[in-house]
Amino acid sequence: MRNSYKKRLILMLLSILVIGALLMESIRQNPNLIDRSIILSTPQMVFVLFSALIIALMLIIIITSLNQQRLELNNQLSKVQDKEPLIPIEVSVEVETPIQEPKTEETEEVEDKTRFFMLTQIDDKAKTFEFVSEDDITLEKLCEEFRHFSASQLRLYYDIYDIRRFIAGLSVSHIMILQGMSGTGKTSLAYAFGEYLKNSTVVVPIQPMWKERTDLIGYYNEFTKKFNETTLLQKLYEASHNEQMYITVLDEMNIARVEYYFAEFLSLLEIPDVKKRHLDVVTDVWDTDPELLKDGKLILPNNMWFVGTANNDDSTFSISDKVYDRAMVINLDKKAKPFIPKETKGRSVSAKTFELLIQKARKEFELSQRNLRRIKQLDQYLMTHFHITFGNRIMQQIRHYVPVIVACGGSELSALDDIMSKKVLRKLETKNMVYVKSAAPGLITFMAELFGEDEMLLCKEYIQNIEINA
Numbered sequence: 001m002r003n004s005y006k007k008r009l010i011l012m013l014l015s016i017l018v019i020g021a022l023l024m025e026s027i028r029q030n031p032n033l034i035d036r037s038i039i040l041s042t043p044q045m046v047f048v049l050f051s052a053l054i055i056a057l058m059l060i061i062i063i064t065s066l067n068q069q070r071l072e073l074n075n076q077l078s079k080v081q082d083k084e085p086l087i088p089i090e091v092s093v094e095v096e097t098p099i100q101e102p103k104t105e106e107t108e109e110v111e112d113k114t115r116f117f118m119l120t121q122i123d124d125k126a127k128t129f130e131f132v133s134e135d136d137i138t139l140e141k142l143c144e145e146f147r148h149f150s151a152s153q154l155r156l157y158y159d160i161y162d163i164r165r166f167i168a169g170l171s172v173s174h175i176m177i178l179q180g181m182s183g184t185g186k187t188s189l190a191y192a193f194g195e196y197l198k199n200s201t202v203v204v205p206i207q208p209m210w211k212e213r214t215d216l217i218g219y220y221n222e223f224t225k226k227f228n229e230t231t232l233l234q235k236l237y238e239a240s241h242n243e244q245m246y247i248t249v250l251d252e253m254n255i256a257r258v259e260y261y262f263a264e265f266l267s268l269l270e271i272p273d274v275k276k277r278h279l280d281v282v283t284d285v286w287d288t289d290p291e292l293l294k295d296g297k298l299i300l301p302n303n304m305w306f307v308g309t310a311n312n313d314d315s316t317f318s319i320s321d322k323v324y325d326r327a328m329v330i331n332l333d334k335k336a337k338p339f340i341p342k343e344t345k346g347r348s349v350s351a352k353t354f355e356l357l358i359q360k361a362r363k364e365f366e367l368s369q370r371n372l373r374r375i376k377q378l379d380q381y382l383m384t385h386f387h388i389t390f391g392n393r394i395m396q397q398i399r400h401y402v403p404v405i406v407a408c409g410g411s412e413l414s415a416l417d418d419i420m421s422k423k424v425l426r427k428l429e430t431k432n433m434v435y436v437k438s439a440a441p442g443l444i445t446f447m448a449e450l451f452g453e454d455e456m457l458l459c460k461e462y463i464q465n466i467e468i469n470a
Contacts, residue, residue, distance in 0.1 A: 113288045114286075114288040114289070114290075115220065115225060115226050115227045115286060115288070115289070116227050116229060116289060116290050116293070117226070117229070118229045118234050119229060119233075119234065119237050119290040119293070120288075120290055122234065122237055122238050122241065122290070123241075123290050123291050123292070126238075126241040126242070129241070129242065131242050131243060131244055131348065131350070132348060133243065133348055133349060133350035133352070133353050134347050134348050134349065135350075135353050137347065137349065137353075137357075138357065138407070139167065139357050139358075139361055139404065139407040139408045140407065140408055140409045142167060142347075142349070142357075142408075143160065143163045143164055143167055143408045143409060144160075144409075145196070145344055145347060146163055146167075146192070146193060146196050147160055147163050147341075148341040148342045148343075148344040149192075149195075149196045149344040149345070149346060150192040150196070151338075151339065151341035152341040152342065152343050152344050153195070153344070153345075153346075154188075154192050154195065156185065156188050156189075156192050157335070157336045157337065157338045157339065158185065158189060158192075158336050159336040160409070161410070161414075162189070162330065162332065162336070163408075164405055164408040164409060164410045165330050165405070165418060166189060166193070166330060167404070167408055168328075168401050168404040168405045168408060168415070169328035169329075169330060169401075170305055170328075170354075171354075171358040171361075171400065171401070171404045172328050172397050172400045172401050172404075173269075173326060173327055173328045173397070174269050174302075174304070174305050174306060175265075175266070175269065175305075175306050175308070175323075175326055175327040175328070176305065176306070176307045176308070176327055176328045176329075176330065177253070177307075177308050177309075177310055177319065177323075177324070177327045177328070177329045177330070178190070178307060178308070178309050178310070178330050178332055179309070179310040179311070179312065179329065179330070179331055179332070180331050180332035180333045181332075181333060182311060183335070184332040184333060184334060184335055185332060185335065185336075186309040186310075186332055187203065187249055187251055187309050189332070190247050190249045190307040190309075191203070191249065193247055194247045195346060196346045196347065197244070197245050197247075197346065197347070197348065197349055198346045198347070198348050199244045199245065199246060199247075199348075201247040201248070201249055202231060202232060202235045202246070202247070202248045202249065203248075203249045203251055204216070204231065204232055204248060204249065204250055204251065205251045205252065206250055206251060206252050206253050206255050206256055206261075207255070207256065208255050208256050209256065210256040210260070210261040211256070211257070211260045211261055212260065212261055212263075213261065213262075213263070213264045213265070213279075213280075215261050216230065216232050216233075216261060216262070216265075217230055217232060217233040217236070217279070217281065218230040218233050220282055227281075227282065232248060233281070235248065235304070236279070236298065236300070236301060236304060237290065237292060237293075237298065239301040239303050239304045240292050240298065240299065240301045241292070242303075243303060243350040243351055243352050244303060244348070244350060244351070245303055245305070245349055245350065245351050245354060246301070246303055246304045246305065247305050247307060248304060248305070248306050248307065249307050249308075249309065250262075250306060250307070250308040250309070251309055252309060252310070252311065252316070253308030253309060253310055253319075254308075254310045254311070254316045254317050254318070254319050255315065255316055255317075256317070257317050258308070258317075258319055258320070258323050259320050259322055259323060262306075262323075264279065264280070265279075265300070265306070266322070266323065266326055268300050269300070269326065270326070274299075274300075274302040275299060277299055277300040277302075278297040278298070278299060278300075279297060279298045279299070279300050280296065280297055281293060281296055281297060281298050282296040283296055284296060302351065303350075303351030308327070321430075324423075324426070325391075325393060325394070325423075326393075328397070328401070329422045329423075331422070357407075358400075358404060360407075361403045361404045361406070361407035362399075362400065362403045362404070364403070364407065365402075365403035365404075365406040365407055365412075366399075366403060367398070367399055367402050367403065367412070368412060371402075371412060371413070371416060374450050374451060375390070375395075375398070375416070377450060378420075378446075378447070378450060381443070381446055382424070382443075385439055385442070385443070386427075386428060386431055386436070386439070386443075387431070388424070388427040388428065388431070390424060394423045394424060397419065397423065398416070398419055398420075398423075401415060401419050402415040402416060402419070405418075413451065413455050413456070416456070417455065417456045417457065417458045417459055418458060420456075420459055421458040421459045421461075421462045425459055425462050425463065426462075428463075428466055429466070433466070436466055436467075437466070437467050440463050440464070440466060440467040441467070443463055444460050444463050444464070447459060447460060447463075448460075
């Protein structure tokens with residue numbers, strides 16, 4: 001490197017001398033080229049040329065010195081980096097974050113060959129990972145343990161009623177919306193459940209400009225020839241390797257339009273056969289692609305749940321009926337009161353174990369015929385007076401939701417009250433509000449006669465709020 005600078009210096013000095021000599025000779029032989037008044041004598045010309053050479057030489061020495069200092073600093077930094085191993089972002093399927101060993105020639109060679117470096121690492125670690133599910137549990141015990149774990153380990157307090165709704169919501173849909181005032185524990189509820197499961201929740205902060213799925217899972221960079229692997233893509237791939245329950249939080253999900261950036265996920269989750277939920281990642285195939293990426297597609301893992309938090313203010317978009325109909329909704333409008341918890345540890349629960357508990361609950365606590373008749377009568381009343389109906393999807397969600405609430409320790413009517421207030425009566429907001437306001441007292445009276453004066457309190461409160469605010 002030093003020889004290179006010396007060569008450049010000599011060449012620059014010779015160039016200046018040659019150009020100066022040629023210029024002097026040209027001026028002396030052709031005095032008409034410039035005004036005679038500014039022609040200098042030979043000693044003067046030599047002095048000017050010598051001064052220019054001195055200035056040029058000083059500049060070259062300064063630049064050379066600075067470059068030499070920069071090279072020495074870079075060498076020192078490279079030596080420090082070689083001594084200290086780098087700590088990577090956690091993409092391990094293990095519970096604890098392992099410290100990655102310093103890169104070797106072998107790992108650098110692998111990184112150069114594959115465009116999915118992080119996913120390839122997950123393939124390697126999955127070969128030695130072992131997960132053991134703790135299956136000696138019921139849904140009611142799960143709710144109680146989770147509540148006491150959150151309070152004793154995380155100092156996060158939740159009402160048992162909200163815990164039951166959260167667990168039952170996971171049993172109905174892989175999409176859940178937690179909405180309510182800021183500070184009521186929307187994000188922390190999903191975070192606490194991941195800690196209880198010994199598998200930390202992934203929090204994805206939604207950005208206002210997001211419009212497509214690449215904002216969630218990343219994209220292929222044509223310049224670097226590498227795929228930009230987002231945290232969500234890594235967790236989706238990790239979940240495909242094992243049976244753990246995974247929770248992903250879409251934080252402030254309605255700060256952008258959900259039906260834009262989450263559209264492909266909404267469509268895939270509607271496919272009954274989980275093995276046909278193919279998520280497009282890339283459009284071509286490389287031999288070095290990760291082993292679970294088939295034809296550029298990844299099967300959306302059935303052990304991943306998406307929990308979105310939503311605020312309703314001027315900075316957010318309203319959530320469309322398409323999203324609401326497919327998701328389970330929980331309103332968190334107030335904080336739970338602190339209580340003295342039992343010291344409780346977390347529990348590893350597989351998605352298969354959770355599914356077996358759900359199936360058992362639906363067999364043991366099937367919706368009663370009496371309440372099925374009540375629902376049918378309410379459906380007819382709403383159709384006659386408001387031209388809204390339950391629909392097949394909502395009816396199926398009711399049949400799945402209510403038995404799980406009962407298995408968690410709740411009552412059948414409280415479960416009906418909760419799901420109908422959010423799934424059925426919210427459709428009243430799409431109707432003529434002047435007419436809805438005038439017909440609201442009649443609907444409240446009908447529900448009181450059908451279910452009882454002291455039942456369906458959430459539905460009655462919802463109708464009263466419409467009546468007041470219309």
